[in-house]
Amino acid sequence: MPVTLERIPGQEERVILSMGPQHPSTHGVLRLVLELDGETVVRAIYDIGYLHTGFEKSFERLTYSQDITLTDRMDYLAPLSNNLGFCLAVEKLLELEIPAKAQFVRVILTELTRIQSHLVWLGTHAIDIGAMSVFLYCFREREDILHIFEMMSGQRMMTSYFRIGGLALEPPLGWTDRVEKFLKKFPGRLEEYEGLLTRNPIWMRRTQGVGAISAEDAVAYGVSGPSLRGSGVKWDVRKAQPYSSYDKFNFEIPTRPEGDVYARYLVRMAEMRESLKIVRQALDGLPEGPVRANAPHIVMPDRESMKTSIEALIYHFKIVTEGFHPPVGEVYHSVESPRGELGFYIVSDGSPRPFRCHVRAPSFANLQALPKIIEGRLIADVVACIGSIDVVLGEIDR
Amino acid sequence: MNPEVETHPVVQRLRELSPEALEDAQIFRGELTVWIPAARLRHVAEFLRDEKALSFKYLSDLTALDHYPNEPRFETVYHLVSLEHNQRLRLKVRLAGDDPRVDSLVPVWPAANAFEREVFDLFGVYFEGHPYLVRIVLPEDWEGHPLRKDYPTEGYR
Numbered sequence: 001m002p003v004t005l006e007r008i009p010g011q012e013e014r015v016i017l018s019m020g021p022q023h024p025s026t027h028g029v030l031r032l033v034l035e036l037d038g039e040t041v042v043r044a045i046y047d048i049g050y051l052h053t054g055f056e057k058s059f060e061r062l063t064y065s066q067d068i069t070l071t072d073r074m075d076y077l078a079p080l081s082n083n084l085g086f087c088l089a090v091e092k093l094l095e096l097e098i099p100a101k102a103q104f105v106r107v108i109l110t111e112l113t114r115i116q117s118h119l120v121w122l123g124t125h126a127i128d129i130g131a132m133s134v135f136l137y138c139f140r141e142r143e144d145i146l147h148i149f150e151m152m153s154g155q156r157m158m159t160s161y162f163r164i165g166g167l168a169l170e171p172p173l174g175w176t177d178r179v180e181k182f183l184k185k186f187p188g189r190l191e192e193y194e195g196l197l198t199r200n201p202i203w204m205r206r207t208q209g210v211g212a213i214s215a216e217d218a219v220a221y222g223v224s225g226p227s228l229r230g231s232g233v234k235w236d237v238r239k240a241q242p243y244s245s246y247d248k249f250n251f252e253i254p255t256r257p258e259g260d261v262y263a264r265y266l267v268r269m270a271e272m273r274e275s276l277k278i279v280r281q282a283l284d285g286l287p288e289g290p291v292r293a294n295a296p297h298i299v300m301p302d303r304e305s306m307k308t309s310i311e312a313l314i315y316h317f318k319i320v321t322e323g324f325h326p327p328v329g330e331v332y333h334s335v336e337s338p339r340g341e342l343g344f345y346i347v348s349d350g351s352p353r354p355f356r357c358h359v360r361a362p363s364f365a366n367l368q369a370l371p372k373i374i375e376g377r378l379i380a381d382v383v384a385c386i387g388s389i390d391v392v393l394g395e396i397d398r
Numbered sequence: 399m400n401p402e403v404e405t406h407p408v409v410q411r412l413r414e415l416s417p418e419a420l421e422d423a424q425i426f427r428g429e430l431t432v433w434i435p436a437a438r439l440r441h442v443a444e445f446l447r448d449e450k451a452l453s454f455k456y457l458s459d460l461t462a463l464d465h466y467p468n469e470p471r472f473e474t475v476y477h478l479v480s481l482e483h484n485q486r487l488r489l490k491v492r493l494a495g496d497d498p499r500v501d502s503l504v505p506v507w508p509a510a511n512a513f514e515r516e517v518f519d520l521f522g523v524y525f526e527g528h529p530y531l532v533r534i535v536l537p538e539d540w541e542g543h544p545l546r547k548d549y550p551t552e553g554y555r
Contacts, residue, residue: 003532049535056520057544061551092427219456219481222509233481240484329426332477332488334458343459343477360459360477368512397535 003047005033014042017379021050025128025383028393030367032382039378044371051397059357063323064090064164065300067357072158074359075395077120080106080113080149081337082395083162086357088243089333089344090164093326096295100287102166103245108179108282109152109161110244110335111275115186116145117338118268122193125265125387129206134196141189148178165299166292179283183276190272198269207262211373211385214259221372222365225340226271227389230264232257237336244335249281261388268390298324323352332360339363339390361395406430408487411452415445421492431488439491440501446478446487447506454478454487457503460513462521466547471495472523476503493523502528520545 005016015036021029029050035043055074059067071082084106091098123138146156152171153161161168197203213223218231228235236253238246254270256263292299300319301312318324328350334343340362349355366389374385403409403423408430412420419442421433434442446454459477476489491500502525503510514525515534522543525531533540542549 049533049537052535054544057549057551095427220508222457222507224458235481241486330429330431330488331427332429332459332486341458345459345461345475345477347463356461356463358459358461358475364512364516365458365509368509 003031003033003045005035005043005045011037019382021047025124026386027124027391030386030391030393030396032370032386034374034379034382036379039380041374041377041379041382044374044382046367046370048367048393048396051393053398055398056356056358059354061353063352064326064354065319065323067354068163069158069160071359072160073394074361074398075337075339075342075363075392076157077117077392078113078338079157079159080109080161081117081335081342083160084110084244085333085335085337085342085344087162087164088335089331089346090326092331092333093329093346093348094164094295094298094324096165096293096298098166098244098293099290100245101289102291102293104282104286105167105171105291106162106244107246107249108279109149111278111282112145112148112179112182114275114338115272116142118272119145121268121338121387121390122265125384125390126197126203128383128387129203131197131200131203134193137189137192137196141186144182144185148175148182151175151178163292163299165295166290170291176283176286179279183280183283186276187273190269194269197265204262206381206384207265207388208258208260210261210377210381211388212258212260213369213373217372218259218369221369223340223369223389224362224365225336225338226267227264227366227369228340229253229255230267230388231259237334237341241334243333246278248285249278251278261384264388325350325352334360337362339392339395340366359395359398361398363389363391363393364396367391367396400425403430408432408446408452408485411449412442412445415442419445429486429488431490433490433492436491436493436500439489440503440506442489443476443503443506446489451483452480452485453482454480454485455507456481457507457509457513458486460503460510460517462517462523462545464521464545464547466495469495472498472521474500474517474523497524498522499524499526501526502531504528519543522546 017034020026020031031047033045034041071086072079119138119142123135126134150156153159215231215233218228234255251274254267296315305312326348330347332345334341343360345358347356374382409423423432456479458479461475463473470492472493474491478487519533
């Protein structure tokens with residue numbers, strides 16, 4: 001029996017509606033079971049697991065370096081944030097010092113990831129509510145960012161570009177020009193989106209006062225990221241527990257007190273501006289130097305050095321065939337992904353494969369707030385609410 | 399326990415609460431982990447949430463570990479955050495392998511709801527007092543708990 005709602009005696013005239021998993025505005029394969037009184041949602045529960053692939057079991061079978069490729073596939077809209085979270089957790093376990101240049105490149109790419117993820121959110125959210133053209137504009141700019149990713153890593157989405165100890169490769173020549181070009185173009189494009197939506201009366205009517213959640217409830221339900229900041233809680237892992245030299249950049253944490261769909265929209269729009277600011281600073285202050293840590297038993301050697309140095313060849317063979325042995329212990333490291341606090345909890349038993357790797361997926365926790373914000377609202381608002389918490393089912397089901 | 403752990407404010411507060419509230423504590427890579435007896439978990443959780451000087455109001459993560467074939471076989475792991483004091487804490491509870499059960503923390507942190515269902519689904523740990531403890535990511539008729547260490551990666555054939 002799939003998940004369903006029990007009927008309440010005496011309320012037989014209410015309709016139980018199964019929404020999804022095949023539904024264009026459930027952003028993947030989310031299924032909601034709604035009890036409707038007319039057009040009003042009385043009760044709601046969600047049903048997930050349609051994309052469950054057992055990533056956490058697979059983590060235990062692969063070596064630490066191989067595990068990076070799994071992280072891309074969880075939150076497929078923010079692969080680089082996932083790469084970063086996993087790499088930082090393993091680096092914390094290994095107590096590995098990452099060169100400054102690699103840290104800055106990581107920051108630039110994860111902030112671009114945030115922008116492109118927010119662009120997908122904005123486009124699909126707007127299309128759910130009926131603003132068709134925004135979607136096309138957003139995907140146009142997203143493509144520019146994906147081209148940068150492709151240039152850096154050879155892949156548009158499943159990048160696996162961050163490795164334990166730094167980056168997979170030295171960034172290619174001319175990549176900064178590509179980023180510069182994007183930085184020049186994007187502020188104007190942001191104005192375009194805002195021009196279409198922010199003061200648009202239809203947009204405001206569909207989002208203001210809809211799906212409101214208070215700060216206390218948001219904290220109690222474990223909501224994080226822009227959805228939490230849309231309820232006025234000033235919490236951002238990048239500021240609270242800075243990683244990868246985020247403490248070196250000036251940026252604001254946008255918050256809104258209202259807690260409704262419109263507030264979450266404004267927060268994400270402001271966040272894209274802040275991300276641009278961070279990319280600008282990181283690009284201006286980009287240090288010179290290596291992009292990989294000096295730890296030959298962990299970091300893969302250069303292709304070139306393998307042809308001339310026997311040590312490099314041996315290390316390469318050891319890393320590929322066996323992996324490296326981290327110390328026994330456990331670490332939890334979280335990063336601010338576009339959806340909120342993305343945490344990796346890694347337990348090591350000293351073997352080359354993690355004993356356990358658990359992913360604290362932000363969407364998994366954020367989704368818990370959904371029944372709360374849609375109960376008592378019209379069914380038409382349900383799609384606005386789903387869009388506003390920006391869930392990615394790949395990361396929820398894992 | 400080394401002095402760094404002994405003088406940690408959270409450890410001291412828990413000791414003041416009750417000497418039995420704390421089984422063990424350790425700091426690794428700057429992260430504090432405390433082990434709580436299963437019987438006192440609910441009480442300690444409420445204390446950690448409500449005590450002004452601690453105020454761990456945010457449950458960021460909840461999961462479990464399987465130490466098969468060692469006993470106690472299971473550990474449930476809770477990652478707490480204090481937004482006001484910008485502090486993190488890891489709670490752990492050791493559970494026996496034959497009938498792993500522990501108090502649900504949904505009444506303390508509603509965020510625990512989906513996480514406990516996930517642990518129930520994938521580890522088979524039973525959370526007493528959970529409002530809706532059913533499988534969450536696997537089908538209802540699934541046999542076994544895949545994240546247990548005695549569950550083969552390829553599944554049962």
